[in-house]
Amino acid sequence: MSEAPGAMTSPARAGIAAARSIVVKIGSSALTDLHTGLDMARLDALVDALEARMRAGSDVIVVSSGAIGAGIAPLGLHMRPTDLATKQAAASVGQLRLAHAWGTSFARYDRTVGQVLLTADDVADRRSHANAQRTLDRLRTLHAVAVVNENDTVATNEIRFGDNDRLAALVAHLAAVDALVLLSDVDGLYSGDPRKPGPDGAPARFIEEVRGAEDLEGVIAGAGGSLGTGGMASKLSAARLASESGVPVLLAAAADAGRALSDASVGTVFAAPPQRLSARRFWMRHAAESHGRLTIDDGAVAALRRRRSLLSAGITMVEGSFSAGDVVEVIAPDGTAIARGVSAYDTEDVTKMLGRSTDVLPSELRRPVIHADDLVGI
Incomplete structure (x- = not known):
């Protein structure tokens, strides 16, 4: 455990403590063991903390990792699988055990649990996005606890969220909650690996609060452990993603769930x-x-940085197959993705317009390829 102060306070912590709706993400290492599978004692302790928060008046959505981890031991595997087929097989066994475990534990408090399995496509597609949002909202109004996980049994490498930290951040946005709590086997953010001395021989520095990019200068974030796909890098990415949608984030150890979910x-x-x-x-x-890529010239890059629309004259190359209304990436001359936006035209039309000034185009092709209101920097 960290040597961080025992009574940390700030407006952001106060906001998390008082949040009326929260998403709580539980990491694989907090729920499963490589040799024995699901650890019901640890899961019960987490449910105790979640129930206390709900009795204090908060709506809680749980994003639970652990499906693959819960399927490893029953299938006689000795390590987390690396090939897709075995991952999906382990998830198919573990998902059932995981859902039953959450239901059994919450039943001690007469709580009903609803399982929500999502793939990246469900969030990327606007219609599926809305359907998932309605399901989560309805479960909350019916006083059931939504337990969300990535649908590992069908998700391929191409359509994965990447890790459940990112999934949790997207669910926090999807459900428009007031706070996100990430619980795992780490007790917070450090400037480096707290188990090892830094390049100068000094121990890693605990970071109590991140208010902006300057607080992350010099931070070295590592990859995940043996049971999960996440790591500090994914948690940092998820925290920044959630905060962009106005959701404050608390990163804490699952062993400290009681305090994390009470006074933060x-x-x-x-x-x-x-x-x-x-x-x-x-x-x-x-x-x-993203359904395609539009490479642009330096003049168009400068215009986009001034929040201008993307015109056909500044486009030098078109890639992919997209329709009007699809999201495409905008690429600078050096190959860097600098923006995303909704194309006003399909691939065939944009190809015809390539590099041409608006005033020489037919009247039906004189709108911006991407209007400034439909562009966002990345």
Whole structure:
């Protein structure tokens, strides 16, 4: 455990403590063991803390990792699988055990649990996005606890969220909650690996609060452990993603769940910036699937940085197959993705317009390829 102060306070922590609706993400290492599978004692302790928060008046959505981890031991595997077919097989066994375990534990408090399995496509597609949102909202109004997980039994490498930290951040946005709590086997953010001395021989520094990019200078984030796909890098990414939608984030150890879910006096807090992305711009930047790429010249890059629309004259190359209304990536001359936006035209039309000034185009092709209102930087 960290040596961080025992009574950390800040406006962001106070906001998390008082939040009327929260998403709580539970990491694989907090629920499962490589040799024995699900650990019911640890899960019960987490449910005790979640129930206390709900009795205090908060709506709680749980994002639970652990499906693959819960299927490893029953299938006689000795390590987390690396090939897709075995991962999906382990998930198919573990998902059933995981859902039953959550239901059994919450039943001690007469709580009903609803399982919500999502793939990246469900969040990227606007119609599926709305359906998932309605399901989560309805479960809350019916006083059931939504337990969300990635649908690992059908998700392929191409359509995965990547890890459940990202999934939790997207669910926090999807459900428009007031706070996100990430619980795992780490007790907060450090400047480096707390188990090892830094390059100068000094121990890693505990970071109590992140208010902006300057608080992350010099931070070295590592990858995940043997049971999960996440790591500090994924948690940092998820925290920044959630904060962009106006949701403050608390990163804490699952062993400290009681304090994390009561007064938020443990772990590292990520404050939300005063200005938040609109729901549509957030979807374009983080959730929508990109159907193509438009490479642009330096003049168009400068125009986009001044919040101007993307015109056909500045486009030098078109890739992919997209229709009008699809999200595409905008690429600078050096190959860097600098923006995403909704194309006003399909691939065939944009190809015809390539590099041509608006005034020489037919009247039906004189609108911007991407209007400034439909563009968001990345």
